[in-house]
Amino acid sequence: MRNQASFGRTDKGSVPSSKPARHGIHPALFYAMFTLLLGGNGLLGTAFLLSPDIARLLNGQTEQVVEAYEDRIAQLRVEVDRLQSRSYAQAGDINLQLQELSQQQEVLLEQHQLVRALVDKADELGIEAATLSQPAEPVAPPAATPVATSTGNPDIGDTAAAVTRMMDETQFAMTSIAATAIARTDSIVGELADLGIAVEMPDAEDGVGGPLLPALEGGDTAPMVDDANAVMDALLRYKAARDSIDGAPVHMPISGNFRRSSGFGNRTDPFTGSRAFHAGLDFAAVTGTTVLSAGAGTVTFVGTSSGYGQMVEVTHDDGLVTRYGHLSGFLSHEGQRVHTGTPIAKVGSTGRSTGPHLHFEVRKGDSAINPKAFLDAGTRLRALLS
Incomplete structure (x- = not known):
């Protein structure tokens, strides 16, 4: 047709463009x-x-993680039973493989029962066993018509690999729980030792005995039982170390709005203007602010003392004594057993004081010790436990 242009030619009246064609996206x-x-x-x-799995790990939902893990074990058990119920022509060593797989499955179930008890105990103590949340690869579904080979059935290999992987996970869970418990225990014991506080730890050999009898064949405990017992020992030692923090005077004796107005050591006396020794820390606060026990112990003095005004004294289980001076009122009585954070008095300005504040001392025998070292250690220990 006359009006149709052909490739490679132009109309006579057209002017070719001088700009090259652009090539791009x-x-x-x-x-x-x-x-x-x-x-x-x-x-x-x-x-x-x-x-x-990721959401559970991020949220720290230990119970849901363990339940999901148990569901995976149940699925593997069903897979093992399925493999055992199927018949294989000329299977060769299939029966032996199934027997070994069944034994592995039983070991996994026993191992998981031990780990579940350890996870529950660790969770009570604030140690999360997040290692069990690691997702395992699903077992591949079997072929419609499995074919046995001289090297075994591929379904058995996949299932055995899944069982082995989960056994490794539970073993790693035990190891991680023990490692965390031991590390925290060492940190607590070290912090308190620096303050001169000895922690009484349970001895794994305490409370053992019995008649001497000949050894029985096959009477030794399984290695995983020994591992579980070692983890439980580590958790019990950690619990003892953690409980010792409550008895140590390492906690703030006051809360709310306050400021530290004077430190420990030599200072200019506010009454004489000369250098004098200050045996504690001062925390300025509004009159009536609640004063708290810095650790567990027994109230051994409630009354008025020269220079301190109205004072409360608490003797702790480790032998240390804390004093709380210049009080406006008492919330405790002599002989009362108190714990960390128990209200024992109210801030005031009695005795040798220029204004409402709490005078806080830590004493060992007749000597005053810098309370700042105790409160700083308490801050580090709280961060460790959180």
Whole structure:
């Protein structure tokens, strides 16, 4: 046709363009790729946030993690039973493989029971066993018609690998619980030792005995039982160390609005203007502010003492004594057993005082010790436990 242009030629009246043709990504294609990339990232982020295993790990939901782990064990047990119920023609060593797999499955169940008890105990003490939340690869579904080979059935290999992987996870869970408990115990014992406080730790050999009888064949405990006992010993030692923190005077004796107005050591006396020794820390606060016991112990003095005004004295289980001076009132009585944070008095300005504040002392025998070292140690220990 006359009006139809042909490739490679121009109409006579047309003027060819002097600008070369541009080659590149069409804008519509560019924006489509950008939208696709952005949407993919959004879907990936949503999948990450909604992943059950990851969400449980981030939220620290130990109970749900353990239950999910037990479901996986149950699924593996069903898989083992399925493999045992199937018949294989000319299976060769299939029966032996199934027997070994069944033994592994029983060991896994026993191992998990031990780990479950340890996880519960660790959870009570604030130690999370997040290692059990590591997702295992699902067992591949069997083929419609399995074919036995001289090297065994592939279904058995996959199931055995899953069982072995979960056994490794539970073993690693025990190891991580023990490592965390031991590290925390050492930190607590070290902090308190620096303050001159000895921690009484349970001895693994305490309370053992019995008649001497000949050894029995096969009477030795399984290695995983010994491992579990070692982990439990580590948890019990950690509990003893953690409980010792409550008895140590390492906690703040006051809460709310206050400020430290004077430190420990030599200072200019507010009454004489000369240098004098200050045996404690002063915390300025409003009259009537509650004074708290800095640690567990027994109230051994409630009354008036020269220079201190109205004073409360608490003797702690480790032999240290804390004094609380310049009080406006008492909330405790002599002979009362108190714990960390028990209200024992109210801030005041009695005795040798220029204004309402709490005078806080830590004493060992007849000597005053800098309370700041105790309160700083308490801050570090609280951070460790949290």
